[in-house]
Structures are given as structure tokens and as C-alpha cells.
Amino acid sequence: MSDLMSNPMSIAFQCPNSIGANPEDKINKSPKELDFIPTVSSFKYISILLSNGGQHEIQKLIRESDPNKIGLVKIFTLGWTIHITDIEYAKSLLSESEHTIPKFELPPKIPFSIVFGNGILISNGDHWVRQRKIASPAFNRVLCPDIATECTNEFIMLLNKWIDTPVDVLSLTKRLTIQILGKLAFAYDMKALDSLEERPYFLNLFDKIFKHANSPLFIIFPFMNSLPFERNIEFSSLVKEFDDFIFKIIEQRRLKMSKAKNENENTDLLAGILESANHEEYNYTNKELRDKPKISNINNYGITSSLSTSKLISTSNPNIWNDADKFIPERFINPTKETKNNWIPFSIGPRNCLGRNFSMMEQKVVIALTLLNFEILLPPNAQHLDEIPLKKTFVLQPKKIDLIFSKLK
Numbered sequence: 001m002s003d004l005m006s007n008p009m010s011i012a013f014q015c016p017n018s019i020g021a022n023p024e025d026k027i028n029k030s031p032k033e034l035d036f037i038p039t040v041s042s043f044k045y046i047s048i049l050l051s052n053g054g055q056h057e058i059q060k061l062i063r064e065s066d067p068n069k070i071g072l073v074k075i076f077t078l079g080w081t082i083h084i085t086d087i088e089y090a091k092s093l094l095s096e097s098e099h100t101i102p103k104f105e106l107p108p109k110i111p112f113s114i115v116f117g118n119g120i121l122i123s124n125g126d127h128w129v130r131q132r133k134i135a136s137p138a139f140n141r142v143l144c145p146d147i148a149t150e151c152t153n154e155f156i157m158l159l160n161k162w163i164d165t166p167v168d169v170l171s172l173t174k175r176l177t178i179q180i181l182g183k184l185a186f187a188y189d190m191k192a193l194d195s196l197e198e199r200p201y202f203l204n205l206f207d208k209i210f211k212h213a214n215s216p217l218f219i220i221f222p223f224m225n226s227l228p229f230e231r232n233i234e235f236s237s238l239v240k241e242f243d244d245f246i247f248k249i250i251e252q253r254r255l256k257m258s259k260a261k262n263e264n265e266n267t268d269l270l271a272g273i274l275e276s277a278n279h280e281e282y283n284y285t286n287k288e289l290r291d292k293p294k295i296s297n298i299n300n301y302g303i304t305s306s307l308s309t310s311k312l313i314s315t316s317n318p319n320i321w322n323d324a325d326k327f328i329p330e331r332f333i334n335p336t337k338e339t340k341n342n343w344i345p346f347s348i349g350p351r352n353c354l355g356r357n358f359s360m361m362e363q364k365v366v367i368a369l370t371l372l373n374f375e376i377l378l379p380p381n382a383q384h385l386d387e388i389p390l391k392k393t394f395v396l397q398p399k400k401i402d403l404i405f406s407k408l409k
């Protein structure tokens with residue numbers, strides 16, 4: 001079995017020889033050895049997807065399909081997969097060696113595989129071991145808070161133009177995340193914080209690509225990606241545009257690195273990875289480098305998710321948390337041993353998040369500097385007064401969240 005995505009609410013493991021391409025692999029016939037595991041109704045599951053239901057509804061269905069609470073259910077997603085809802089069991093599996101529990105094998109033609117390439121996030125075996133070894137030192141050296149501080153100051157300047165007016169904090173933090181990752185990963189200015197009226201080129205392009213990659217039906221039925229739909233043609237041209245953009249930045253960075261007069265000019269992640277690869281006598285192609293820094297994670301990761309999505313994800317299992325569907329950050333003020341045990345937003349084990357320390361540092365800088373400058377208020381009649389409305393996508397994502405920033409005297 002192998003891991004699809006680690007999320008403390010439910011972790012999916014792929015059953016061997018059960019990927020969709022296998023002719024015996026039928027929606028209504030799971031492998032015999034899985035007979036003892038309750039099955040999630042494919043009919044209900046597909047109905048939720050067809051009605052554009054979001055992850056919340058899928059998770060509810062998964063929980064309801066396990067009436068005896070054995071902590072496991074099986075479901076047909078790109079083949080038969082087992083969802084583990086028992087946190088202790090999930091943690092023990094995540095702590096296993098990466099060879100015992102490799103990552104979910106995605107069919108090569110689905111948009112997710114095309115977007116993520118053969119990068120560290122989804123690769124396996126020796127290729128992953130090598131990438132992790134090369135990337136780890138580079139991630140450690142970008143821990144200095146200078147870039148986060150510089151970008152947060154730009155963010156504060158932008159907010160100063162929107163004082164006392166409701167602004168969508170998700171779109172703002174997405175911009176800030178891109179700005180920081182652009183500088184962190186490539187020493188490149190994405191110009192994401194110049195103005196709120198103009199949508200940054202990269203964000204636009206990324207959002208369009210992610211919308212395709214996140215489309216549930218095209219994930220469940222991979223063959224649909226090979227049909228001559230206009231949407232598939234558009235997806236290919238968007239990916240080409242994305243690649244061209246990233247390859248150009250990488251080329252510029254390589255050139256600048258070769259001309260750098262001292263080490264202090266090469267403190268970004270890309271420079272670190274190239275140097276570290278040099279020590280390992282490994283020559284990265286631009287394609288491999290494009291797959292590596294994963295700027296493309298901004299919708300799942302980055303500040304946007306640290307402030308909202310990941311908290312929602314990790315606390316929404318009612319077997320573990322009181323008021324599981326409610327956004328109650330106060331529950332973490334005085335964490336109990338149990339809270340800490342059940343809270344693994346960055347996953348654990350050999351495949352845990354490589355950006356964890358960076359992300360924690362970034363959150364502290366951004367939150368501290370923002371709170372030093374602004375009081376943050378809820379607009380009257382805010383849509384998210386009692387609960388955060390979620391987008392109907394495969395990955396949990398909040399809808400727009402308007403907040404008012406008021407200047408501190």
C-alpha cells in the first residue's frame with residue numbers, strides 16, 4: 001500500500017496493482033484481500049463529485065461508511081484505496097520507512113502528474129532519496145527571516161492603501177506567499193504586491209492550471225484527460241506557458257550565479273539546490289528544477305493554508321475534536337498532550353514537510369509584523385462570522401474571507 005496524501009483527518013493508501021489502467025480493476029470489484037474493510041459507495045461518491053460537492057462532503061461520506069469505527073474504509077479513486085481515519089494507526093504508517101510506504105502512483109496523464117512532474121513531492125525510491133538529500137541543506141539555509149520581513153513590509157505598504165475597507169485576506173495572503181516564494185526560491189520579484197487592482201501574471205496562470213488539476217472528475221476518470229476536449233487543449237497550453245516562465249527564471253538565475261562575486265549573492269533555494277547538487281555531482285535539468293521548488297503548492301501550502309485551510313483540515317475529524325467543523329484557533333492556546341498528538345499539519349515520518357521550519361518562521365514574521373501595524377476586524381454581517389465557507393474542490397479551500405485592517409494608533 002502507499003500514501004496518497006497525509007492529512008490527519010484521513011490518510012489514503014493505494015492498494016497494490018489497483019491503479020485505474022489495470023483492466024481487472026473495476027469500480028464494483030475490489031481486491032479480495034480487502035473484503036473485511038467497509039466500502040464507500042461509489043455511487044454516492046461520484047454523485048458528490050458530479051454535484052460539485054467539496055472535500056467536506058467526501059470526508060463526511062467516508063466517516064459514515066465506517067459504522068463499526070474500525071478506522072479504515074476502502075474507496076475507488078484512481079484504483080482501490082484505503083482511507084485511514086484512525087490517527088494512531090495513520091501515524092504509525094507515516095513513520096514507516098519510505099520504502100515500505102511509497103507515495104501513491106499517479107497515472108502519468110492526469111493534470112496533477114503533469115503539474116507536479118517527477119518532483120520531490122510525488123516521486124519515490126532512489127530518485128526521491130537523492131532529491132531529499134540534495135534539497136534538505138538548501139531548505140535549512142533559507143531559514144533566515146530577511147526575505148519574509150522584506151516581503152511583509154511590501155504587504156504592509158499595500159494594506160496601507162486599503163485601510164478600513166473590507167479586503168479578501170485569502171487573495172492577499174496568496175499574493176504574499178507568491179512574493180516570498182519567488183524571492184526565496186529564485187531570488188525573483190513576482191510583483192505580486194504592487195497593487196490590488198492588478199492580478200499578478202503568475203497568480204493568474206497558476207490559478208487557471210490549478211483549477212484544471214483540481215477537477216475531481218478528471219482525477220477519478222483519468223481517460224477523460226486524453227479526450228479532445230477544449231479544456232484539455234487549454235490545459236496543455238497553460239502548462240507550456242508555465243514551464244516557459246519558470247525555465248526562463250531558472251536560466252536567468254544560473255547566469256547570475258555564475259557571475260556572482262561572493263556567496264552572499266546566492267542565498268536563495270535554487271542557488272542552494274544547484275550548489276548542493278554540485279557536491280553530489282548531479283546535473284539538474286531545468287525540467288527537474290521546475291518540479292522541485294514547488295511554487296505550485298501555494299493553494300495547499302504557504303501562508304494561505306497556514307492561516308486557514310490547514311487548521312480546518314487538521315481539526316475536522318469529530319472523533320478527535322470538539323466542534324470539529326468550527327474554526328476555533330483558541331483551541332491551540334493552551335494545547336494539551338492530546339491536542340499536540342492529534343495535530344500533524346506538516347505530516348510526520350520520512351516524507352514529512354521539508355518546508356516546515358521555513359513555514360513556521362514565515363508565519364511568525366508575517367503575523368507579528370502585521371499585528372504590530374494593524375487591528376484586524378470582521379466586517380459587519382461577514383459571510384464567515386460563524387463558519388468559514390469552503391470551495392467545492394478536491395482539496396479543502398476556504399472561499400473569500402473579507403477582513404478590515406485598521407491602522408494602529
Ligand code: HEM
Binds near residue numbers: 006300303310353358
Ligand atoms: C503551512 C504550510 C505548509 C503545510 C501545512 C505543509 C504540509 C505538508 C504536508 C502534509 C506534506 C506531506 C505531503 C504528503 O505526504 O503527501 C508536505 C510535504 C512537503 N512540503 Fe510542505 N507544507 C507547508 C509549507 C511548505 C512550504 C512553504 C514548502 C516549500 C517552500 C514546502 C515543501 C514541502 C516539500 C518539498 C514536501 C515533500 C517532502 C517529501 O516528500 O520528501 N511545504 N508539506
